[in-house]
Amino acid sequence: MKEILSQTKKTDALFAPQDRSADDLGHEPLVSLNDCCRLTSLSRTAINRWRSLGMFPSAVALGEKRIAFVRSEVEQWVRDRIAERDRAALRKTETKSN
Template sequence: MRIIRLKEVTHLTGLARSTVYKYLAEGKFPKSVSLGHRSIGFLESEIQEWIMARIKERDMAG
C-alpha cells in the first residue's frame, strides 16, 4: 500500500488540483487520507481503480 500526495495524483489523472477537490466534494473521487495538519494523501491503488473505472466507462459508451 502506497500513499501518494496531491501532486502525483494530478500527474496520474491529468486533473487540475481544483478539479480533484471539486470531485472530492461531490463524492466522485476516492477519499483522501489525512497525513497531518494541512496535509493529505491518497491511496495509490484507489486512484488507479478510479482511472480504470473511467476507462471502462469510455469503452462501454463507445
C-alpha cells in the same frame, strides 16, 4: 537544464512500475495530491471538485494540512473512467447497428 532533468526524473519515477504490495505493516502506498494530479492529468481544483461531489477516492489525512491518496484507489478510479468510456462507445455502436 538541471531543473528540467530533475523534474523529468521525478515524473519518470512516478510512472515507473512499482511494487503494488502493502508494506510490512499492511499499508498501501500513498501518493500526494500533486502526484495524484500527474496520475490522472487533472488539476488540483478538479480533483477537489470531484472529491466534494463524492466521486473521487477519499483522501488520507496525514496532518493538519497534509493529505495523500491510496495509489491503488486512484489507479482504479482511472481504470473505471476508461471502462465507462468503453461502455459508452459500445452502446453507441450497438445503437447505430440497430
